[in-house]
Amino acid sequence: MASIKDVASRADVSVATVSRVLNGHPSVRPATRSRVLSAVNELGYRPNAVARSLRTDQTRTLGLVISDVLNPFFTELARSVEDEARRLGYSVIIGNADEQPDLQDHHVRTLLERRIDGLLVSPTDSGSPLILEAAHAGTPMVFVDRWIPGVDVPGVRTDGREAVRDLVAHLCGLGHRRLAIIAGPAVTTTGSERVEAFRDALREHGLPLPEEYIGQGDFQAASGRRATARFLELPRPPEVIFAADNLMVLGAMDEIRARGLRVPDDVALAAFDDIPWFVHTDPPITAIAQPTGELGRAAVRALIERVEGRTASSVTLSARLVVRRSCGEPEGRSR
Numbered sequence: 001m002a003s004i005k006d007v008a009s010r011a012d013v014s015v016a017t018v019s020r021v022l023n024g025h026p027s028v029r030p031a032t033r034s035r036v037l038s039a040v041n042e043l044g045y046r047p048n049a050v051a052r053s054l055r056t057d058q059t060r061t062l063g064l065v066i067s068d069v070l071n072p073f074f075t076e077l078a079r080s081v082e083d084e085a086r087r088l089g090y091s092v093i094i095g096n097a098d099e100q101p102d103l104q105d106h107h108v109r110t111l112l113e114r115r116i117d118g119l120l121v122s123p124t125d126s127g128s129p130l131i132l133e134a135a136h137a138g139t140p141m142v143f144v145d146r147w148i149p150g151v152d153v154p155g156v157r158t159d160g161r162e163a164v165r166d167l168v169a170h171l172c173g174l175g176h177r178r179l180a181i182i183a184g185p186a187v188t189t190t191g192s193e194r195v196e197a198f199r200d201a202l203r204e205h206g207l208p209l210p211e212e213y214i215g216q217g218d219f220q221a222a223s224g225r226r227a228t229a230r231f232l233e234l235p236r237p238p239e240v241i242f243a244a245d246n247l248m249v250l251g252a253m254d255e256i257r258a259r260g261l262r263v264p265d266d267v268a269l270a271a272f273d274d275i276p277w278f279v280h281t282d283p284p285i286t287a288i289a290q291p292t293g294e295l296g297r298a299a300v301r302a303l304i305e306r307v308e309g310r311t312a313s314s315v316t317l318s319a320r321l322v323v324r325r326s327c328g329e330p331e332g333r334s335r
């Protein structure tokens with residue numbers, strides 16, 4: 001393989017000049033730059049990224065630990081993170097925690113050992129000692145989607161409270177009064193926040209949220225099915241089931257159909273986290289949509305600010321309600 005010295009010899013310049021050209025330094029004359037780049041192409045030279053990282057103490061690599069790579073929300077989030085990082089000259093290494101704190105910490109530890117420049121995390125719980133230790137040690141870090149309360153790390157997240165209020169107002173406008181929720185894990189901020197937003201919205205309409213109308217899920221389809229089975233066996237089953245993520249609502253739909261019931265005639269369904277699949281289900285599912293792409297891009301920009309020694313502020317984006325036919329309303333409306 002050609003070395004940087006070979007390129008310098010072919011272009012009749014110093015090694016330092018080759019380095020300046022490869023790093024885009026503006027002080028190099030156009031004719032010299034052209035000669036160096038021609039030599040690079042002729043020799044097939046590729047810079048040694050490992051050696052460069054040892055010299056500069058930077059790897060131009062970011063780490064991303066997501067909660068569940070099979071969840072379409074996190075799949076889209078990871079893609080937007082990778083696209084934005086590449087645009088800004090960084091690579092991304094992704095770790096899938098699979099909603100398991102131990103696996104999350106394994107990925108965080110591995111990424112830190114690989115000398116990444118910064119870390120994006122969507123925490124699976126609220127108290128990982130490893131994440132807390134990394135934050136206190138000054139590791140450039142940004143929380144995305146979820147966060148750990150009380151930790152001095154900027155977060156990029158979506159505020160879904162207004163969209164949940166719109167959903168409840170929509171459901172009440174259709175005449176529904178018995179509304180249930182399948183919640184995510186209480187140890188996650190999104191799990192607890194969405195239940196509270198739902199409870200507050202019901203209260204505005206004079207409706208309670210009885211304990212029997214709160215199903216405990218884990219952001220997986222199977223838990224959505226189990227919670228729905230329990231709801232439907234109550235003496236007074238709910239008229240509406242609101243799942244706090246996209247996979248749990250699919251589990252809920254499976255259970256409803258398995259019992260010979262219909263959506264929305266027998267039970268209405270709605271979900272947090274809109275995904276492309278929802279327009280293809282029968283009926284299409286009413287959902288709260290997050291600006292997932294912008295969430296990922298904003299998280300990358302905030303992290304790179306921290307990597308480069310600048311102050312990064314938390315970012316909060318807004319969700320919106322997309323009305324389809326799973327609640328008994330013609331599709332196509334959004335708020």
